[in-house]
Amino acid sequence: MWIDSHCHLNHANIREAGMPADLAARAQEAGVDGMVSVCCRIADEFPDLLQMAGFLDNVWCTVGTHPHEAGKSAEKTVTLEALVNLANSSPKVVGIGESGLDYYYDYAPRLDQGESFRKHIRACIETDLPLVVHSRDAEADTARILREEGAGKGLRGVMHCFSSGPQLAEDALDLGFYISFSGIVTFNKSDELRAIARTVPLDRVLVETDAPYLAPMPFRGRVNEPAMVAHTGAFLADLYGMELEAFAAQTSRNFFDLFTRAALV
Ligand SMILES: [Zn+2]
Ligand SMILES: [Zn+2]
Numbered sequence: 001m002w003i004d005s006h007c008h009l010n011h012a013n014i015r016e017a018g019m020p021a022d023l024a025a026r027a028q029e030a031g032v033d034g035m036v037s038v039c040c041r042i043a044d045e046f047p048d049l050l051q052m053a054g055f056l057d058n059v060w061c062t063v064g065t066h067p068h069e070a071g072k073s074a075e076k077t078v079t080l081e082a083l084v085n086l087a088n089s090s091p092k093v094v095g096i097g098e099s100g101l102d103y104y105y106d107y108a109p110r111l112d113q114g115e116s117f118r119k120h121i122r123a124c125i126e127t128d129l130p131l132v133v134h135s136r137d138a139e140a141d142t143a144r145i146l147r148e149e150g151a152g153k154g155l156r157g158v159m160h161c162f163s164s165g166p167q168l169a170e171d172a173l174d175l176g177f178y179i180s181f182s183g184i185v186t187f188n189k190s191d192e193l194r195a196i197a198r199t200v201p202l203d204r205v206l207v208e209t210d211a212p213y214l215a216p217m218p219f220r221g222r223v224n225e226p227a228m229v230a231h232t233g234a235f236l237a238d239l240y241g242m243e244l245e246a247f248a249a250q251t252s253r254n255f256f257d258l259f260t261r262a263a264l265v
Contacts, residue, residue: 003252004207005259009226014223016223020052034060034255034264035059035060035229037053039097046086060094060259060261065116067102070108070113070117084123087127096132097120099119099121101134102137129261130258133172136164143168155176162180165196173201173204179206181197182210183220185216185235186216186220188217194239217235
């Protein structure tokens, strides 16, 4: 059994692959027992996500502002208290994020990204929910802010779609974080990422699709969907020299150890 620890069932182009109920059913057939549909915009996306998670078994959601959206006033005006209340509004909300820093696209001013990131970390500490971290081209600042806000305060979380260098992997592991790998790890050019993956302790590894983006080999270029996490998982099992079943069980156990509010029905 696999768990897709990070997907976006509501993003527009995933509709080419199907409606959320179809995607969840296809995932189930592929041995994917559960998935987290991650929030990027609190103001106009979270209500839909919560409703969807409400009517689909084993589909959970998060609440948070993606770094790309961190400059928008509708997101900036969400207070820490409001974020905490939304996070505690339903047992289907299993984490906070995705938040972090994206200096590759720089769609939002870096100051706004940083402030938003700190707000999300504080909400995690207050709710004891895990943080879903998005970090791109921002390794030093990501590690620094996580440490400043979270070290020694019981902060838990995952570096999602990990594609940074070895230093951020090391810093995140030091902070007790999990590292989640997407289809990127299966791409031909990802030798450095595979080398990093080999250094991550097995009890800290998660798998994800980040669907509809980043379909793993051999589907690269197609619309990704949660069922495809089984391919990334099989690839990683091979990388770690593990039996498929054992690796699937391990990563699923890791998922439930981190996302403690998620429970299969
Ligand atoms: Zn992301
Ligand atoms: Zn995402």
